[in-house]
Amino acid sequence: MPTPRLRISSCLILLLAGCALTDPEPPQARVSPVALASVCPDELAGKPYYGNRELLGREHLKWFLSGMANRPKYPRPAAAKGQPGVVLAAIAVSARGNVEGTSIVCAYPAAVFEQSVLQAVRANSYPVYQKDGVALPYEIVVRFLFGAEGDDTLALRP
Numbered sequence: 547m548p549t550p551r552l553r554i555s556s557c558l559i560l561l562l563a564g565c566a567l568t569d570p571e572p573p574q575a576r577v578s579p580v581a582l583a584s585v586c587p588d589e590l591a592g593k594p595y596y597g598n599r600e601l602l603g604r605e606h607l608k609w610f611l612s613g614m615a616n617r618p619k620y621p622r623p624a625a626a627k628g629q630p631g632v633v634l635a636a637i638a639v640s641a642r643g644n645v646e647g648t649s650i651v652c653a654y655p656a657a658v659f660e661q662s663v664l665q666a667v668r669a670n671s672y673p674v675y676q677k678d679g680v681a682l683p684y685e686i687v688v689r690f691l692f693g694a695e696g697d698d699t700l701a702l703r704p
Contacts, residue, residue: 586634586652591687595636595649600675600684610686611700613643613673618666620692620702624658630693631659635667637688641681643672651687663690 594601602610624631632654638647648667650660675684691701 585632585654586689590634590651591689594685595651595687596638596647596685598683599638600677600682602675602684602686606675606686607688609673610688614666614670614700616666616669617700618659618662618690618692618702621658621662624692628693629655629658630691631655632692633659633663633690635663635688635690636685637667637672638685639672639675639683641674641683643674645670645672646683647685659690659692 592603618633623629632652633650634652636647636649636651637645640646645668648664650664653660674681676682688700693703
């Protein structure tokens with residue numbers, strides 16, 4: 547007859563094996579949509595990621611997003627799970643309104659929404675930014691919220 551010590555460790559192994567086989571609710575689904583905006587802090591949006599460009603702030607977001615005809619699509623697997631997420635993307639735009647660079651600054655959960663954002667951002671032309679009548683290259687950091695809403699974001703629904 548096994549000692550109680552062996553029984554406990556056998557039960558523990560079976561319990562752990564059972565946990566590995568189950569598919570618990572993903573932790574991302576438990577994140578409040580309101581908290582998503584704070585996952586990628588504002589400090590990340592206020593610094594330049596590309597050199598020699600005008601850095602546009604929040605006051606330019608509506609103007610910038612008005613030129614975004616192709617919006618990111620909610621990925622089907624995430625939509626099916628009701629999984630919310632956030633992506634903060636730095637976008638470099640030429641003086642002619644063409645995308646010259648895109649970087650993911652922050653994303654939660656990782657490897658879920660980034661591709662959708664990158665594809666949509668690269669598929670657009672954007673408004674030309676002028677200062678004193680001269681078109682200038684610029685960059686802007688945009689927060690894309692999936693499954694939530696916010697004032698300074700592009701909110702996307704499944």
